[in-house]
Amino acid sequence: xxxxxxxxxxGTAAILALAVAVHLTTIIYAVRHELTAGEILxxxxxxxxxxxxxxxxxxxxxxxxxxGLRSVLREWTGWRGRSLDLAxxxxxxxxxxxxxxxxxxxxxx
Amino acid sequence: xxxxxxxxxxxxxSTDYLTVQIWRGDRDGTFQTFKVPVRENQTxxxxxxxxxxxxxxxxxxxxxxxxxxxxSCAMIVNEQPRWxxxxxxxxxxxxxxxxxxxxxxxxxxxxxxxxxPFFDKWKAAHGYFEPGDNPPADFAIVEPxxxxxxxxxxxxxxxNCAVCYSACDVVTWNPDYLxxxxxxxxxxxxxxxxxxxxxxxxxxxxxxxxxHSCHSHMSCTRFCPKELSPTFSIAGLKRxxxxxxxxxxx
Numbered sequence: 001x002x003x004x005x006x007x008x009x010x011g012t013a014a015i016l017a018l019a020v021a022v023h024l025t026t027i028i029y030a031v032r033h034e035l036t037a038g039e040i041l042x043x044x045x046x047x048x049x050x051x052x053x054x055x056x057x058x059x060x061x062x063x064x065x066x067x068g069l070r071s072v073l074r075e076w077t078g079w080r081g082r083s084l085d086l087a088x089x090x091x092x093x094x095x096x097x098x099x100x101x102x103x104x105x106x107x108x109x
Numbered sequence: 110x111x112x113x114x115x116x117x118x119x120x121x122x123s124t125d126y127l128t129v130q131i132w133r134g135d136r137d138g139t140f141q142t143f144k145v146p147v148r149e150n151q152t153x154x155x156x157x158x159x160x161x162x163x164x165x166x167x168x169x170x171x172x173x174x175x176x177x178x179x180x181s182c183a184m185i186v187n188e189q190p191r192w193x194x195x196x197x198x199x200x201x202x203x204x205x206x207x208x209x210x211x212x213x214x215x216x217x218x219x220x221x222x223x224x225x226p227f228f229d230k231w232k233a234a235h236g237y238f239e240p241g242d243n244p245p246a247d248f249a250i251v252e253p254x255x256x257x258x259x260x261x262x263x264x265x266x267x268x269n270c271a272v273c274y275s276a277c278d279v280v281t282w283n284p285d286y287l288x289x290x291x292x293x294x295x296x297x298x299x300x301x302x303x304x305x306x307x308x309x310x311x312x313x314x315x316x317x318x319x320x321h322s323c324h325s326h327m328s329c330t331r332f333c334p335k336e337l338s339p340t341f342s343i344a345g346l347k348r349x350x351x352x353x354x355x356x357x358x359x
């Protein structure tokens with residue numbers, strides 16, 4: 001891991017710590033108030049703050065997870081080099097696409 | 110006669126014998142069991158020496174000073190890396206004594222390991238003083254209270270026994286990882302105001318084998334016989350390399 005990846009992983013970890021806390025709080029709120037899926041989508045539809053929050057969440061996760069996975073794979077499987085880096089870029093792109101798709105689906109629902 | 114000891118060795122006869130399992134051979138070796146009389150204030154190094162002198166003179170191990178100055182007698186004692194000259198047998202609890210060569214280094218024979226990869230990583234981490242092309246003619250004044258000097262007060266006491274290197278899980282998982290001792294050495298030089306090789310040194314400790322691969326398990330700090338904290342030094346290198354990144358981007 002080089003300093004850029006190191007700082008990127010630590011920085012996104014700080015964002016994720018806050019984002020996950022907010023995410024879990026909203027889940028607990030929805031369960032406690034017995035909100036239906038329709039009621040939840042009614043609140044998220046067209047809500048730009050909601051969309052912005054989850055886009056930041058998804059972006060942070062798509063940066064954070066591949067860097068950590070890269071270290072795990074390097075240490076536990078011996079997979080090294082450019083092929084690993086490219087695979088992690090692809091994994092990051094996959095997380096980003098799936099996450100944006102999910103956030104947009106709920107925003108546009 | 111039964112000697113008073115807190116060791117409470119099992120498998121001991123009425124004349125108090127200590128059971129010692131010692132690794133024999135190279136990587137594909139096996140353990141050999143010896144019996145050694147229990148003696149007062151006996152160190153693990155005393156035990157190994159007694160076996161070599163009285164039972165099997167082919168037993169290979171390494172030591173020099175016998176008093177905790179040189180660090181050359183380090184071995185794995187009951188699964189933990191230690192200086193054998195500073196480890197009293199009666200402090201190790203009950204059960205047989207199990208001795209193995211240091212982990213993460215090639216075994217030469219029995220309890221002796223090849224230290225070359227350890228010192229190769231010292232070089233790879235630029236763990237040597239670089240005076241630059243035009244070193245100053247006069248002595249540099251380094252105030253003991255300066256922040257750079259205080260940052261390495263402990264780190265400069267390292268004597269390269271490789272106990273930390275043997276204790277480090279990251280070295281086991283990633284054999285290229287420079288390891289706590291080499292990074293600790295690099296940290297002492299990063300804080301040496303006379304050194305002119307900082308840029309190349311910070312680059313050397315920044316790769317996939319460098320300081321950012323440390324998981325902060327702190328095994329190096331826990332097992333260091335001199336109670337130093339290579340983890341602190343590695344954290345310092347992380348800060349120094351990150352700061353250099355910011356400086357470059359500005």
